[in-house]
Amino acid sequence: MSGDVELVLRSTRVVTPDGTRPASVAVAAGTIAAVLPYDAEVPVGARLEDVGDHAVLPGLVDTHVHVNDPGRTEWEGFWTATRAAAAGGITTLIDMPLNSLPPTTTVEHLRVKQDVARPKAHVDVGFWGGALPDNVKDLRPLHDAGVFGFKCFLSPSGVDEFPQLDQEQLAASLAEITGFGGLMIVHAEDPHHLDAAPSRSSAKYADFLASRPRDAENTAVENLIAQARRLGARVHVLHLSSADALPLIAAARREGVKVTVETCPHFLTLTAEEVPDGATEFKCCPPIREAANQDALWQGLADGVIDCVVSDHSPSTADLKTPDFSTAWGGISSLQLGLPAVWTEARRRGHTLDDVARWMSTAPASLVGLDRKGAIEAGRDADFAVLAPDESFTVDPARLHHRNRVTAYAGRTLYGVVTSTWLRGVRIADRGRPAAPSGRLLERNK
Numbered sequence: 001m002s003g004d005v006e007l008v009l010r011s012t013r014v015v016t017p018d019g020t021r022p023a024s025v026a027v028a029a030g031t032i033a034a035v036l037p038y039d040a041e042v043p044v045g046a047r048l049e050d051v052g053d054h055a056v057l058p059g060l061v062d063t064h065v066h067v068n069d070p071g072r073t074e075w076e077g078f079w080t081a082t083r084a085a086a087a088g089g090i091t092t093l094i095d096m097p098l099n100s101l102p103p104t105t106t107v108e109h110l111r112v113k114q115d116v117a118r119p120k121a122h123v124d125v126g127f128w129g130g131a132l133p134d135n136v137k138d139l140r141p142l143h144d145a146g147v148f149g150f151k152c153f154l155s156p157s158g159v160d161e162f163p164q165l166d167q168e169q170l171a172a173s174l175a176e177i178t179g180f181g182g183l184m185i186v187h188a189e190d191p192h193h194l195d196a197a198p199s200r201s202s203a204k205y206a207d208f209l210a211s212r213p214r215d216a217e218n219t220a221v222e223n224l225i226a227q228a229r230r231l232g233a234r235v236h237v238l239h240l241s242s243a244d245a246l247p248l249i250a251a252a253r254r255e256g257v258k259v260t261v262e263t264c265p266h267f268l269t270l271t272a273e274e275v276p277d278g279a280t281e282f283k284c285c286p287p288i289r290e291a292a293n294q295d296a297l298w299q300g301l302a303d304g305v306i307d308c309v310v311s312d313h314s315p316s317t318a319d320l321k322t323p324d325f326s327t328a329w330g331g332i333s334s335l336q337l338g339l340p341a342v343w344t345e346a347r348r349r350g351h352t353l354d355d356v357a358r359w360m361s362t363a364p365a366s367l368v369g370l371d372r373k374g375a376i377e378a379g380r381d382a383d384f385a386v387l388a389p390d391e392s393f394t395v396d397p398a399r400l401h402h403r404n405r406v407t408a409y410a411g412r413t414l415y416g417v418v419t420s421t422w423l424r425g426v427r428i429a430d431r432g433r434p435a436a437p438s439g440r441l442l443e444r445n446k
Contacts, residue, residue, distance in 0.1 A: 004028040005043040013055040015357045027382040030424030057357045059091025059383030061364040064310040071101025076315045078120035084401035086122045086429040088336035089385030089418040097130035098162040105130040107145045121439030131173040146443025148368040149183030155191040174233040185236040188220035201326045205275040208325035212287045217242035225252045237261040239312045241286035243296030250305045262308040265341040266332045280321045280328035281408045309359040311338045340416035382425035391417040
């Protein structure tokens with residue numbers, strides 16, 4: 001091992017690709033130099049950080065975050081979002097192309113976003129591009145400029161500047177993206193099913209749930225798989241809520257269709273049965289569904305059909321969360337709370353921290369090709385989330401770093417306190433207190 005080791009992070013529980021074990025992780029120049037035996041001698045000149053029995057996970061990689069900056073910075077911004085990420089054990093996030101103004105749909109717009117993010121990033125930040133009906137010509141230039149893939153909607157996005165694709169437009173964008181080996185990530189709800197569903201102004205969650213039926217997701221996923229099969233495209237299903245779609249995805253994979261899928265902490269930890277009337281902090285699209293559906297999502301994770309668990313952090317100002325589910329902004333803020341929320345339910349269901357690290361770090365990093373992220377092994381970035389897995393806390397919105405402290409988790413008791421977060425061997429948060437920004441902007445394959 002090199003004599004340039006600056007830091008040794010030691011724990012009785014280090015989550016590595018080979019399982020959790022006592023270890024000392026040696027860090028040199030921001031990179032993991034070696035994963036050593038627990039009692040390995042600390043190199044001369046290196047600082048030892050012994051975290052005792054706290055678990056050391058690879059820093060989380062959240063590939064589904066709406067930062068909304070610039071343009072809707074009263075909703076969120078790079079400064080606040082990345083502080084929340086750091087406090088929650090996330091060391092890398094990929095920003096979604098919409099809800100900011102301008103949306104990330106041209107190289108020029110990407111440069112605007114990068115310039116805004118650069119001085120504010122507390123964690124590493126990359127960017128998705130957007131696929132719109134009229135920007136097929138912009139997809140390859142965006143790919144060449146370093147976006148990690150392209151997001152599209154198959155139903156209305158909620159903002160006028162980011163229109164949906166119909167099936168013909170989806171095929172055109174997929175053909176273009178497949179031509180240069182790119183990835184399309186898809187909000188999969190079928191607009192025809194949504195149009196046919198009952199819709200009414202109501203404070204009752206049951207009425208909102210009826211307006212976003214499972215069939216809308218299932219049909220959209222089925223159509224997406226058919227397009228991917230025909231074109232040889234690589235596609236990713238965003239924020240899967242309907243567990244009914246899992247057999248379709250599993251069957252497609254067995255045929256060799258290149259399809260992956262994510263779900264979100266709120267689908268794994270919250271249920272339709274518990275949402276109070278008027279509590280639109282629980283509103284998101286697709287929606288939180290029933291407890292039986294949640295059980296099936298957990299089974300999909302256990303079976304390996306669902307690849308990733310990411311936040312879909314989609315905040316707004318508090319005034320947009322009106323008590324009417326039909327008009328309230330749809331989005332759940334969970335950037336800072338995703339790890340403890342998922343761990344609380346995972347431990348109850350018999351899963352391990354190895355599973356959580358795979359779902360929330362390794363698999364998202366793999367999805368976007370970040371081969372220096374997502375695992376504690378030599379040659380990777382020294383990105384760590386240190387977790388006290390047996391400590392609990394009650395969610396107090398006032399302690400969140402999100403710009404708007406509206407959360408569906410308010411008052412919940414969660415297990416897993418993030419005691420520190422490290423980015424390339426530098427501590428960027430300590431017991432929820434972020435340090436100065438030190439994140440970098442990431443580009444695909446760079």
